[in-house]
Amino acid sequence: MSRGVDPRLLELLNNASSLQLFELSAVIERLLxxxxxxxxxxxxxxxxxxxxxxxxxxxxxxxxxxxxxxxxxxxxxxxxxxxxxxxxxxxxxxxxxxxxxTQQGAAAQPEPSVPKPTREDFRRGDKVAFEDKYLQTVVGTVVRINERTATVDAGGGNTWRVGFALLRRVLDI
The missing domain is CATH 2.30.30.140 (SH3 type barrels.)
Structure with missing residues (x-):
């Protein structure tokens, strides 16, 4: 388990209290x-x-x-x-x-570039989705079109200002 770990670090960890190790574990989990x-x-x-x-x-x-x-x-x-x-x-x-x-043994194929959405692609009332900073998908309705962002009402009193390139349309079926 200690493969590649500095022996001085291992010695310090062995001398640490359980509370210190737990605190370090919590910090490492947050970082990861x-x-x-x-x-x-x-x-x-x-x-x-x-x-x-x-x-x-x-x-x-x-x-x-x-x-x-x-x-x-x-x-x-x-x-x-x-x-x-x-x-x-x-x-x-x-x-x-x-x-x-690259696929195994295959040459790298450039992916076709998809044009990023712009201000002209959205209107008030459009249903849209985007990922927040925790990579959670947020779905809402465009309530205002600004110069560089759209204001999105995600319900429950939550509004977001999101760049057009980060938005994607959601189709109601």
Whole structure:
């Protein structure tokens, strides 16, 4: 479990009280749950990609194939044991930048760029959705069109000012 950990750090941790270790654990959990850290790993990942991940049982790095990507964790299939793992993004060794879009053995294909929505794409009363800073989807109604943002009423007295590029239309069926 101590693979690659500085021995001086291990000694300090062994001498820490249980309360200090618990406090440190809480701080580390908050840092690992930071959406910016999750996005930094997730931006170069795609379904079917082979990545290396940390096996928490013995501290070894293993290889797995990405089966599903959720908000805070992903599902991998261990290539050696064929077992599925649900892991936080922090357990994944980040792939090199730009490596996320290449298929095994295939040349990288540039994705067709989708034009970003602009002010002209929205009107008052449109039903829209966007992700907040915690990557939670917020659905609401445009109540005002500003110069660079739309004011969105999410219900319950919650209003948001959101840039047009972050909005997407929601169709009522």
């Amino acid at each position: 749950a930071d959406p910016r850290r999750i996005i930094a790993v997730r931006v170069n990942l795609h379904l079917g990609q082979t990545v290396r991940f940390l096996d928490w049982r013995d501290g070894s790095l293993r290889e797995g194939k990405v089966l599903a990507m959720k908000d805070t964790q992903l599902v991998l299939q261990d290539l050696r044991e064929r077992r599925e793992w649900k892991l936080p993004y922090a357990a994944i060794e980040p792939p090199p930048a730009g490596a996320g879009r």
